[in-house]
Amino acid sequence: MDVKALKTFQLIVKHGSFVRAADELNYAQSTVTMQIQKLEAELGTALLTRGKELGLTEAGRLLYEQSLPMLKNMEQLENNLKNLATGESGHVRIGVTEPTASYRLPAMLKAFLSENPGIRVSLEIASTAALADSVAAGRLDFAVCTSPGLQSELFFEPWFQEEFIALLPSDHPLAGREVITAGDLTADRLLITAAGCPYRRKLEMVLQETGNIQLDTMEIGSMTALKYYVESGLGIALVPRIMAERDGISRVEVRALSGTLIGMTSGVLGREAAYPFPPAAHKCLDYLKSRLAQPGKELQ
Template structure:
């Protein structure tokens, strides 16, 4: 089995396209097609499902992808070990949620850039599901999520931290710093993050359990805009505590204490343990480790 063909397979799996994989690797589409045919003949199973011009991995293709990543990982580790190429360099692809990107967690990236200037960081801001799909396909090296605890046999979660999700309002709102029930809260006007956001989804599950719904005036994927609009009395909302610390400290917003709705999620750092860990990736995880140690002792 030629590693060149295995690497091409991984790229096709990432892009769901023979032609796009060929462009990325500098091959003609006919070369990619031939390589995939050779691989399928060697393995004796179809690796792709073909519907017209569209392709996707077959069940056996998904199974082989795990082994393909391991083969490339071991090759890279062998080259690194023999040639002593241990200095962090090249590109590192990081995925992060919008709410995390406007929090203290972004300091990790700043510190990394200052310490390792030879590494080119590419940061993708997207939703949890989008980031998970990109990690699975190999388009991202590391993702940083805020979610319920994530379990995947191919992934490793070296760091996690429990986070509180708070309801908040302007200081002039009658619920400011008050204890209320979810049934009363549901009568208010909400400014919420986009549908599919994890803490919004958990909130809506709490509501559904009591046969309630939220009156959403604005649905927007900008944490800072939500905080600004709530400050100005346009509605109430919920966000991670780490996004609200400064405003709560300055009393430009206040917490609403909801007796029967306690939402806890976890900031999690995740990578695919079957893929090669480059020197750039190793020191990024080391930087995160130091940062999490600082938070734990704060």
């Protein structure tokens, strides 16, 4: 059954005339005759009665009624696909690491979604390593995270610097200092995050270079919990600056860090093979980039 012929048939029935159907479809009227004859031959049944005026056979009635919703569905589907192709609609699957997930993304996504009502977004919040796997496997369109151990199929584009600061108890010996350096970290017990955190890996490397091979550390699973441990005087912690800014920090001193401790580069992780990028995902990525990327950082 040819879709074109079905459309023609619909119009013939609607107008009760071959000529008018031909007019509307910009066909010669012989074409209309041919299409219907082919349809009738294919189905082995007359569809129209050509008497004094056009009439429908029972088969014609059935075809008319049943093909109408089918054609509508087809149009609808075609439309949905066009919307997908233009990025008007779509499903964007994003991966994000903390603290971007909690502190930066909510407002941005809210704005993006209200600007693009046809687009749905789903979020995976996990470690850079887990996100890299998901991106590589095609479960995510892209991820905002730090640079993973580069797999060949993935690309990473730096967007911004995630700055870290030190949290100290008010009565801590280092509280008098403006800036904390790597060397200072021998002075007290250091509170660190779980093994998955990329900043922790960096910290370990820095401390090794500085010669602080053995250090009194305590592992705390959650970044947000860290400040309460600091407050209790258990030690000092290094956390993203944005956390300290957004969550009211009280009874705890905030100090800047120096040198390589300052921060980590965050950016977007994508899959080379995913091109051409789904338009909705592309739109979303561009939106996030325009709000997250810091000039100069993308060359790093």
